[in-house]
Amino acid sequence: MIEELEQAMVAALAGAGVELPEGFRVQVESSADLRFGDYQSNAAMVLAKRLRMNPRELAAKLIDVLDLGGMATADIAGPGFINFRIEKETWSRRVGELLGDDRLGVPLASPAQTIVVDFSAPNVAKPMHVGHIRSTIIGDSLSRIARFLGHKVITDNHIGDWGTQFGMIIHGWKTVLNDAALQADPVAELLRVYRAVNAQCDADESIRETCKRELVKLQAGDAENRLIWEKCVDLSKQGLQGIYDRLDVSFDYWYGESFYNDRLAPLVDDMLSSGVARESEGAVCVFFDGDEKLEDKPTVVRKADGGFLYATTDLATIDFRVEEWRAEQIWYVVGMPQQLHFQQIFEATRKRGLNPQMHHIAFGSILGEDRKLMKTRSGDNVQLVDVLDESVERAAKVIEEKNPGMDPGEKKQVAAIVGIGAVKFAELSQHRMTDYVFSWDRMLALQGDTAPYLQYSNVRVRSIFRKLEGGVQLDAATLVVEADAEVHLARMLVRFGETVPSLLDDFRPNLLANYLLDLAKAFHSFFE
RNA sequence: GCGCCCGUAGCUCAGUUGGAUAGAGCUCCGGAUUUCUAAUCCGGCGGUCACAGGUUCGAAUCCUGUCGGGCGUACCA
Numbered sequence: 001m002i003e004e005l006e007q008a009m010v011a012a013l014a015g016a017g018v019e020l021p022e023g024f025r026v027q028v029e030s031s032a033d034l035r036f037g038d039y040q041s042n043a044a045m046v047l048a049k050r051l052r053m054n055p056r057e058l059a060a061k062l063i064d065v066l067d068l069g070g071m072a073t074a075d076i077a078g079p080g081f082i083n084f085r086i087e088k089e090t091w092s093r094r095v096g097e098l099l100g101d102d103r104l105g106v107p108l109a110s111p112a113q114t115i116v117v118d119f120s121a122p123n124v125a126k127p128m129h130v131g132h133i134r135s136t137i138i139g140d141s142l143s144r145i146a147r148f149l150g151h152k153v154i155t156d157n158h159i160g161d162w163g164t165q166f167g168m169i170i171h172g173w174k175t176v177l178n179d180a181a182l183q184a185d186p187v188a189e190l191l192r193v194y195r196a197v198n199a200q201c202d203a204d205e206s207i208r209e210t211c212k213r214e215l216v217k218l219q220a221g222d223a224e225n226r227l228i229w230e231k232c233v234d235l236s237k238q239g240l241q242g243i244y245d246r247l248d249v250s251f252d253y254w255y256g257e258s259f260y261n262d263r264l265a266p267l268v269d270d271m272l273s274s275g276v277a278r279e280s281e282g283a284v285c286v287f288f289d290g291d292e293k294l295e296d297k298p299t300v301v302r303k304a305d306g307g308f309l310y311a312t313t314d315l316a317t318i319d320f321r322v323e324e325w326r327a328e329q330i331w332y333v334v335g336m337p338q339q340l341h342f343q344q345i346f347e348a349t350r351k352r353g354l355n356p357q358m359h360h361i362a363f364g365s366i367l368g369e370d371r372k373l374m375k376t377r378s379g380d381n382v383q384l385v386d387v388l389d390e391s392v393e394r395a396a397k398v399i400e401e402k403n404p405g406m407d408p409g410e411k412k413q414v415a416a417i418v419g420i421g422a423v424k425f426a427e428l429s430q431h432r433m434t435d436y437v438f439s440w441d442r443m444l445a446l447q448g449d450t451a452p453y454l455q456y457s458n459v460r461v462r463s464i465f466r467k468l469e470g471g472v473q474l475d476a477a478t479l480v481v482e483a484d485a486e487v488h489l490a491r492m493l494v495r496f497g498e499t500v501p502s503l504l505d506d507f508r509p510n511l512l513a514n515y516l517l518d519l520a521k522a523f524h525s526f527f528e
Numbered sequence: 529g530c531g532c533c534c535g536u537a538g539c540u541c542a543g544u545u546g547g548a549u550a551g552a553g554c555u556c557c558g559g560a561u562u563u564c565u566a567a568u569c570c571g572g573c574g575g576u577c578a579c580a581g582g583u584u585c586g587a588a589u590c591c592u593g594u595c596g597g598g599c600g601u602a603c604c605a
Binding site for chain 1: 530531532533534540541542543544545546547548549550551552553554560561564565566567568569570584585586597598599600601602603604605
C-alpha cells in the first residue's frame with residue numbers, strides 16, 4: 001500500500017513540475033491517528049522547506065495532479081500534511097491478495113546476506129539462570145525474522161565450555177562427586193559440585209591453588225582431566241538442550257570457546273607480526289591510537305603469564321565465521337555491560353583488515369526486587385528451569401479454573417503453551433534496552449497486553465476455520481470489507497508487510513509484539 | 529574523573545527515527561452477553577514526557593547544560 005502511494009506521489013511531483021532536491025525520498029507512512037486517514041505524507045512540508053515554497057500551496061498543487069487510480073482519496077490537513085483514506089474496495093482487494101500469499105505481504109530483503117547470530121551462550125556446568133532469558137529469546141526471535149526476510153542465517157551457540165571454572169569442577173569431580181546424584185540429575189549435581197568447591201576455595205587458599213593446577217593439567221592435555229571435561233560438557237549440553245526444546249529454540253552450531261583453542265596462539269602471533277598488537281607491561285595488547293573513544297582503552301589478547309582471554313577467543317571466532325561461513329554480518333545478542341568489549345573487538349577486527357558488519361545487540365539488565373543487579377556468580381539466582389516450571393504451573397491453575405472439563409492430556413499441553421509463551425512474550429514485548437525488575441506477576445500475567453491474549457485470539461480464529469472446514473470456501477472474490485471493524489482488521493493485516501522489514505533496522509522484536517497486540521485487538525473487536 | 533544507557537499516567541511500559549490534540553495494559557468506576565471458546569468487547573477517570581535553555585513551520589524524539597538512577601573503565605567471562 002505504502003509503495004503504491006509513494007509511487008503516485010513521485011508521479012504527482014513530476015506532473016506538477018517540482019524538481020526533487022538531491023537525496024530526497026518521498027515518504028508515506030501509516031497514520032498514528034486514524035482520524036487523519038490511513039496513511040499520510042509530509043513530503044510537501046519537507047519539500048517546501050527546501051524549495052522555499054508555501055507548504056499548503058505545494059500540497060494543493062500535488063493533490064491536483066495526484067492520480068490514485070481510485071484506490072484512495074487524498075486531502076490536505078494542518079500545516080501541509082497529505083492524508084490518504086483507502087477505499088473499502090481497495091482493502092477488500094488487498095486482503096484478498098494476502099489470502100493466497102505465503103509471505104503475508106512481507107517483501108524479501110534485498111540483498112540477502114549471510115548473517116551469523118551469536119546468542120544465549122551459557123556457561124557449561126552451570127545451569128542457565130534468568131539472566132540468560134533475554135539473550136536466548138531476543139536472539140532467537142531476530143534470527144527467525146531475518147530468516148523470514150530471506151537472509152541466510154547461521155545461529156551459533158558460543159557456549160562457555162573452556163575457562164577457569166573447569167579447574168574447580170575437575171577438582172570437585174575427583175573429590176566430592178556423588179555418582180548416584182549425577183545419574184539422577186546431572187545438571188543439579190554439577191552445580192552442587194561447583195558450589196561446594198567454590199565455598200572450599202573461599203575458605204582455603206590452598207584449594208584454590210589445587211584447582212589452578214587441575215586447570216593447567218587440562219590445558220596441557222592431561223588424559224584424565226580431558227575425559228572429565230568431555231563428560232561435563234556432554235552432560236551440560238543435554239541439560240541445556242532440554243530447556244531449548246521447551247523454548248522451541250535451536251542452533252545450527254554449538255561452537256563453544258574450546259573449539260578455538262588451537263587458533264589463539266597463531267592469532268596473537270599474527271597480530272604481533274602485522275603490528276596490530278604490541279607488548280605492554282608483559283602482556284600483548286591491541287591499542288587504538290587515534291581513536292578518540294578507545295585511545296586509553298587497550299584490550300589484552302595475551303596475559304603476561306601467556307594465557308589467553310575472552311577477547312582473544314572472540315577475535316578467533318570472527319576469523320572463523322568470516323573465513324568458513326563467509327559471514328557478511330555478525331550479530332551479538334549480549335548484555336549492555338559488555339559494550340566496551342565489543343567496541344574493542346570490532347575495532348581490532350577492522351585493524352586486522354576484516355570487514356564484516358558487526359552489531360552488538362545489547363539489552364538491559366534484570367534487577368532484583370531491590371532494584372539492584374541480579375548477581376551472576378552469587379549462586380542463588382533464579383534458575384531458568386524454575387521460571388519455566390512455575391510459569392507452566394500457574395497456567396495449569398488458570399486452566400483448572402476456566403476449563404475444568406478439558407481432557408487431562410490437553411490441559412497439560414495447553415499449560416505448556418501458555419506458560420512458556422508468557423515468559424517469551426514478556427521479553428519480546430519490551431524494548432530491549434530497558435532494565436526491568438524480575439517479577440513473577442509481571443512475567444506471568446494472563447490479562448492485558450500478554451501472550452495469552454494473543455494466543456486466545458489465535459484460538460478464536462482457528463475455531464472459526466475448524467467450523468468452516470468442508471463447508472465454506474474462502475476466496476478473494478467473496479471477501480468484502482465493509483463495516484468499521486472489518487476495515488480496521490484489514491488495515492492491520494496489510495500493515496504486517498510494512499512492519500516486519502522495519503524490525504531489523506534497530507533489532508527491535510518488541511515492535512512486532514506491539515503490532516501483534518494491535519492486530520489481536522482489531523480481531524477481537526471484529527469478532528465481537 | 530571519563531565513556532555508554534535510562535528518566536513518559538498511581539503501577540508496568542509503547543511511541544513507526546522530527547509530525548497534528550503523547551498512546552496501551554494493569555488498577556479503579558460504569559456498561560455489554562441466551563458465545564463461532566468471556567483468557568472477550570465498549571465507555572470513563574488519569575500527563576509540566578526529570579529540569580533549564582537552544583535548533584525550526586513543528587521536539588517526548590536532535591544539540592548543550594543540570595539533577596537523579598544503572599553499567600563500564602587492560603591482564604575474569
